[in-house]
Amino acid sequence: MIEIRDLTKRYGGRNAVDSLSFRVEPGTVTGFLGPNGAGKSTTMRLLLGLATPDRGTALVTGRRYATLKHPLHQVGALLDPDAAHPGRTARDHLRALARSNRIPDRRATEVLDRVGLAGVARRRVGGFSLGMKQRLGLAAALLGDPGVLLLDEPVNGLDPDGVRWIRDLLRSLAAEGRTVLVSSHLMSEMELTADRLVVIGRGRLVADTSVPELVARYDRGVVVRSADDARLAALLRAERATVAPGPHGGLLVTGLTETDIGELAARHTIPLYGVARRRASLEDAYLALTAGTVEHRSGT
């Protein structure tokens, strides 16, 4: 469980994180979304006790992170793919982390195996690709078999194979009852991976919702094509639906479900050629949500 209450952090006269409150429940993958500079990484660093908040609290498993004795047993974190010293081997990097938390050395080998780096365990990290460094960072996060995982942009630099692998890994970790908070700016990826979404912009909470709810909020209605659009439109309006011309012909109906429309048409024997809900993608919903909060907008 992760609990953030009224969290505020000021950097250089502006609030990087501003009165932020949300909870992350066990057994779910929670996507942590926001434009660049929205405060995602700062929030993660506040959670891990690496930075001190100006106000508010950030708790993991009910406690402040800094008060945990051997935290790797409870919380695994991936912050920065360059966290390992380039001159050290992958295995030594993990063994040093393991020893600081009284984790047996063999766990280093086990997690390297789990993330697919067993073959390069004795190679220096300096020669690793970004994708390999991300995998090593995940191995470090999994080292203590923690119940809570905090992952900052873990899919950066991974190839499509790696992206799918990490998606399956996160799903299986949540299925084991763990709390998984994963930040990203790749909406399409989060749509496939996350159960819940926490969206922030300029350090403030913009949305705390499930993926279907967020998409539903930006529902754009149902497109209907029929043998007699004019008559159907009149019937739909009589059912208090809003009807507009469809984008490529047909009707755009809001306020009725596909089932309602189909049954109405059947009662009046109007043949239907197509009924399709126009779903906003998560990306559309996200862009609509964060429209006012983007830090660095391009000139065009």
Place this chain on the structure above:
Amino acid sequence: MTGALSAEWLKLRSLRSTWYLVGVVALATAGGLLLSWYAAHLWDTLPAARRAHLAVAPPTPLIQPVVETCLGILGVLALAGEYGRGTLRGTLTAVPRRGTVLAAKAGTVAAVALVLGLACVTCTTLGARALVGDRHIAGLTGPAMHDTPLLLAYAGAAVTAALLGLGLGAVLRSTVGAVAALVGIVHIIPMVVWHLPDPAGRWASSLVLDALPQQLVGLDNHNSVYGAALAPPAALAALLAYALLPLAAAALLLHRRDV
């Protein structure tokens, strides 16, 4: 704490830079021995009348600045080497108590410096004694070379340099900056202060790190540009100040700063 110590020890020995620095210390030691061998060789070739005038610099204090610099850099790398990269974040995520991390780093660096410092003075002293044998060469034989407390004082100065490097690295958060500061304190300031007019020059040059081991055991810094104005307790206080003041500042800043 034992976990943090074990982790820091593994981190120290799993980096090539550590072994490069050990290599330089070993080379300096070999250089010191070579000098003793050359002095013995020279003594043999001299006519008996001139042998009494042969004097060479004792190898231990001669290579001491090299040893101090190497161990100081070892200290710098232990912490400043983790800033700049995200490595320190990983370290502090694993061990959130920052005082524990600093103490573990100080413990391992000091232990390594003590072992290397002792090995170095033992090699140069015993080596010189074996090479010189029963020849009488000023600098290589005589009380200074057989004084165990003095040799321990040199090892202590080596440990001090390592902790100084660690403290500077933590305060400055930059490897380059900390190494520059270290070289300034160990090499540049000593070159400047003995040019100062007395009595300021005498006092300032007594406080130079390299001048402390001799004063620590109550020896005069004869044949040296450094002063010897400090009594042994004062010299010990100065040595401790070199090691502990930057470390205390480091502890305070590490506790306060965000990483």
